[in-house]
Each structure stands twice: as structure tokens, then as C-alpha cells.
Amino acid sequence: DVKVTQSSRYLVKRTGEKVFLECVQDMDHENMFWYRQDPGLGLRLIYFSYDVKMKEKGDIPEGYSVSREKKERFSLILESASTNQTSMYLCASSFTSREQYFGPGTRLTVT
């Protein structure tokens, strides 16, 4: 079974803090994704990576950056957290566009 894990289920940070969210997958997938999910807005793509050290902006990259130094690990970085970044963050991985495998999510609260 494909397993995608995320470093935290719940996280509380203060405004202005630097926040790291980590995602690890165990299926040797080339593609990895970071989404945020807010009520009524579905899943919105923040960044994705199609290979080690390769990244592309998604639909809402402002205020975020990413890092992929190893194939199995994809990190999302909030350089200076703001209250409007309070959300559920979901990581996913895939071989193709047919099926993505999601991690359990990190609920981030910025106060």
C-alpha cells in the first residue's frame, strides 16, 4: 500500500513565524503536491514537484515556498506565517494524473 505521511496532524503557530510542513511518500513517485483545503473552496494547489529539486507554482503560491532535496520528501515552507494561512494542508504523490495518494493532512492554525 502506498503510504504518504505528514509531519504533524495539528500545528499552532504565531504570526510571523517560519513554518515547515514535511511530507514523505514510500512509493518512489516522481510527482508530489501540496494543497490547502478551505470550506467551500475544495483543494487548491500551492506547489508541486515532478522530480528532485524541480518545482512548479500551483494556483496559490504566494506566501509559500517548497523544497525537494530527496525523491521521497517534499517540504512546504511558510516564510512568515499569517492568519490567512490558517487552513488544512494536504500533501499528495502520484505516478500519473489518474490517481493521487494523499497524506492525512496538517491542520495549521496561525494566531
Next chain:
Amino acid sequence: GQSLEQPSEVTAVEGAIVQINCTYQTSGFYGLSWYQQHDGGAPTFLSYNALDGLEETGRFSSFLSRSDSYGYLLLQELQMKDSASYFCAVRGSGGYNKLIFGAGTRLAVHP
């Protein structure tokens, strides 16, 4: 641009059949996927249609009409555990394996 539309909420009773529709606009079509997400859980893949017609997987079926840019997810013999949000998704433009998701349909199954 690319967009998907699906109803925000659907209500049904146990044992009934429910259909969740999805219309999409996309430049270049590679297939329509469906995901299920229970409250507090991660999205999980349900089905994928690349060609016109009906795909059946147990109680769930998915239909696609490429000429109408339309698809639906059909859930039969509804059970309480089917109460969840359902998302349709299409591959994003740009040549990568990213997905664009609809805002989701919340299905409530009542006894």
C-alpha cells in the same frame, strides 16, 4: 482557464441511488477522476474515466461524456458510511500530472 462545477450538497436516504454531476472546462482533456473524503480524513481515489461511457466499481459507477464536458458519479444502495464529500478532478494544463479539483459535493445519507 480550467474550472469544474459540481453541486455543493446532496441529501439521500439509505438504500437509495444518488447521482453527483460534474461539468468541466479545460484546455486539453486527459480524464476525469473522482475522490471521496470523509470528515477529518484524506481524499481517497474512487474512479477514473478517460473514455466516454460508464465505469462500474461495486456500488459506485462513474460516467463520462467528453462531447458534453460532463461526468457523474453514481452511488447505489446508499449506506450511512457513504456520507462524505466527493470531488471531481481533471488534469491541469501545462504538461504536468497536476489535478484541478472541483469545490466538492457534500453527501448526507439519512436513515
